[in-house]
Amino acid sequence: MMPDPLQQPARIQADMVIRNIGQLVTVAQHPVPGASGPLQVIDKAAVALHDGVIVWLGRDDENEPMFQHDAGNAVGEIATIDAQGMVVTPGLVDSHTHLVFAGDRSEEFHLRRQGVSYGALLAQGRGILTTMQATRGADTQTLTKLATGRLHTMRNHGTTTVEVKTGYGLDKVTEQTCLRIINNLNAMETSPSYEYSRVRVVPTFLGAHSVPPEYRDKRDAYVDLVIEEMLPSFVGLARFCDVFCEREAFSPDESRRILTRAKELGYLLKIHADQLSASGGAKLAAELGATSADHLDFASDADLDDMREAGVVATLLPGCSYTLRDPYPPARRLLERGLLVALATDFNPGTSYCENMQLMLGLAMSAMGMSLEEALTAATINGARALALHEMTGSIEVGKRGELAFWSIADYHEIGYHFGVNLVHSVFIAS
Ligand SMILES: [Zn+2]
Incomplete structure (x- = not known):
């Protein structure tokens, strides 16, 4: 059967979305759409999780997919974390x-x-x-x-x-x-x-x-x-x-x-x-x-x-x-x-x-x-x-646990260059 062009695009099950990431340094081992360089970096990114597992990552813009959270028969809440433009790397x-x-x-x-x-x-x-x-x-x-x-x-x-x-x-x-x-x-x-x-x-x-x-x-x-x-x-x-x-x-x-x-x-x-x-x-x-x-x-x-x-x-x-x-x-x-x-x-x-x-x-x-x-x-x-x-x-990819470091820097090239101080704002570890 031909797909119905009017059908809604598939929604992704997620219970959390991390938005407003300045640079998402994925260190992905496979090519990531929209990412560049050997570390597969996405500017202005978002990451979605479900039960602590990464289900989607990409640009935080109008092209991102719809997320939904089915909790049994009810519609569950989707928590949002604002990364405030920080750099995010794998923990x-x-x-x-x-x-x-x-x-x-x-x-x-x-x-x-x-x-x-x-x-x-x-x-x-x-x-x-x-x-x-x-x-x-x-x-x-x-x-x-x-x-x-x-x-x-x-x-x-x-x-x-x-x-x-x-x-x-x-x-x-x-x-x-x-x-x-x-x-x-x-x-x-x-x-x-x-x-x-x-x-x-x-x-x-x-x-x-x-x-x-x-x-x-x-x-x-x-x-x-x-x-x-x-x-x-x-x-x-x-x-x-x-x-x-x-x-x-x-x-x-x-x-x-x-x-x-x-x-x-x-x-x-x-x-x-x-x-x-x-x-x-x-x-x-x-x-x-x-x-x-x-x-x-x-x-x-x-x-x-x-x-x-x-x-x-x-x-x-x-x-x-x-x-x-x-x-x-x-x-x-x-x-x-x-x-x-x-x-x-x-x-x-x-x-x-x-x-x-x-x-x-x-x-x-x-x-x-x-x-x-x-x-x-x-x-x-x-x-x-x-x-x-x-x-x-160890990397930010679909299917891996959400374990992230949030860095209070504007560009990941500051890592190693700006030394002797703690550049990490916080970590996120999905339970
Ligand atoms: Zn030792």
Whole structure:
């Protein structure tokens, strides 16, 4: 049958429309009608949502489709948010953090100013182990309060998805406590209003962060404890298993044992790879099909090529270089070799005490030679890939969750250029 030319155009089901967006930076992975440039930017845009899922985006003008909201048999209300001409991007995705810990490591920071290396501090049983002691000694309420405060700071700087690792308990009880706290962070801040809803928190088990002092002379027994007791007990509590594969931490063979068992149990894999030396972590990530390998300062070209072929996301953590006064990760080399590059804070008390993804964007551009397009892609959709959540978040496209950052700037080219201040006005996270 021929379509009836007088028939009303199909209406789109929506319960919310965000209007008056100055620039909508979609970072879409497919061409968007009316959008331009590698980031698929739409000027004077609107976004419509239904049940928290993006159902339409385009120009905020007379050509937009009609929206309707059927609520059972009744006509439901369509809520409207006025973006007041702000720039809107996907919510930032911080795919590598160590958010749950107690204690203070400022002394170490200043010792390093006097020339003591991070590796030397680790070898002296400081560094991670200082935080381990404080974390073991803290109660759940204290750890939760500290973590929640940090999560708020992240959100205030535009982050809507954050991965959080354990790794400061290093015994079964404390690791489990930390995993429960991380999972509970997801349930916090639940609110019927759209504006103040929850940040998505992705839990990672990092029992192999360091060998705890009670196992210093029997490290094999600690690896066995991780493999035989912790990993099976934490199934369902952690989405990822991560290992610190480094001279001062776990060897490639130990890392392989742990990650192989984790994979059998259904965990996705991450590796702290080649941060302080050529540790073999990148190669192992490719071998085991890890979702991401993180740091990569010392990874060889051959290992990077293996990672690319295996589809492992390369996560770069410039906050560490900034803090340790080390050379920055070789972003251009990775991009030129065709790797998918993500950026994250590595928020932790030792080597990157910073919740702010905007600073990582700035460092990526000013210190690592990434373009605005590359950096913003790395901080959004590629961060989502590093968490295997790219079907759900990381870009503004039909079918994805409404997770947006509102920037109080007139043009998105201000990102990275205007630095040292918070340019994010607020985030929107659909519940
Ligand atoms: Zn880390």
